[in-house]
Amino acid sequence: MKVPKAGAVAAVIALAATATGCGGDPPKEPLSVGIKFDQPGIGMRETDGTFTGFDVDVARYIGKELGYKPNEIVFKQVYSSDRELLLQYNEVDLVAASYSINDKRREKVDFAGPYFLAHQDLLVRAGDGSITKGEDLNSKRLCSVTGSTSADNVRQKLAPKASTLELPSYSECLVALEGNIVDAMTTDNSILAGYAARKGNEGKFKLVGLNLSNESYGIGVKKGAADLQRKINTALAKMVSGGAWEVAVKKNFGTANYKYEPAPQVTTGS
Template sequence: MKISKAAAAAAVAVALALTATACGGSDKDSASDAGASGGAKKDKIVIGIKFDQPGLGLKTPDGKYTGFDVDVATYVAKELGYQPDQIEFKQAVSAERENLISNGDVKLVVASYSINDKRKAKVDFAGPYLLAHQDLLVRADDTSITKAEDLNKKKLCSVTGSTSAQNVKTKLAPEADLQELPGYSECLTGLENKSVDALTTDDSILAGYAAQDKNKGKFKLVGLKLSDEKYGIGLKKGDTELQTKVNAALRKMVADGAWDAAVQKNFGPAGYKNEPAPQITEGS
């Protein structure tokens, strides 16, 4: 009986030791994985994009993501070591982009994000990767609007609170009848049924809407350059290492032709005359 108890005790001790060893190994692996998730092991990268801008960043009903910003983000992520299935796209509405970056909710923001000094006080940028301009979208058969001043006495549409529309009305066409609607889709409907005469915002955004299958042939860009909008990739302030890597990826995308291919794929059907890829000015 004593031998049996001793044997049993020994067996328990061995079992406990083995369990402890296994647990220890598991904890080590978990710690390794956890540490890797923080940057050593590239499990995934979270990138902020727009979900509602055709041609730039759009989440389709089947859960896919399309647009020029999506193509740029995917290319950059690949150069950073992430395959498409390792990318998590997160919606980045305009008012939340700085917060998403500062709070660490996203690693990058690629969302028609114009570089300006106010934003650079809070985040850093890589790029720019696209030079856009404020423009006008009109009906394809409209020959009466060829310059901003032609909007006088006409109905100009943009989204509520748009600085683009105010810019036109204040500086260029003071007699324009400004119609502010909740979204660009409503403006397009108005443009199609002739309740408005023109829609204004960045030409890249306008081209994206005009290039949609349901809109092909209905609208055209006037081709004005009412402002310069340099789209950059937002990232955490002070992360110069990431900034340098993203800039290198953007340069490579231009050099190997992928940038031009993405422009034609996403904007070409609208007859969008894009500027050449801009020189990278942010960071090194």
């Protein structure tokens, strides 16, 4: 029998070590999550670089259930207008960004959830009593965010004569509201409550208290990602049943005296 040369044996051993990662698994790709960076209480990048908010807590819980450690979860900024594109082009694995489920969006992406129910409302300056219902906006200036459905809801259903200003972010809308450039800003009450309760904003703004629409938040995933969708639904159901959902809600909205809805039944894509 011919005995292999020592060099050949060494090469085989080296090749085997490379293939097995020297006895360990190959490095795991991080879980990339799209969130908002400018929504206090929902998704916020703080000045020290950390992330806070209900969507952040939900995303971290999902990541844990999917087998990711905290340092294996990467948050990327998304805007209302580009959430579908980032999923379609694999820039993120999932989106947790106050992402309301609707049929138009379902044409482009799939959703897990829902995991939260919000209602569209109006935020006005604290001393302004001229806006008490949606129809009052017919003679007012309204701010919303580009790509959001909120301004369309107001124009189509309540105040077709409202003057509307669309800006890239909610923070910019808030600046416009404080500076009297607009009379109200509109989006989900959860987001508005976060801004009203933000340190430095106390006493400056108030929610009108209208339920102009029902907004069921879902976790966006790429179209056809059925396995990931199913796993996220399982994680969301566990988060609710185990009490972590309630803890996250109170942690992020408690100081705003926000009357949140009970956790919705996780049904989408399950």
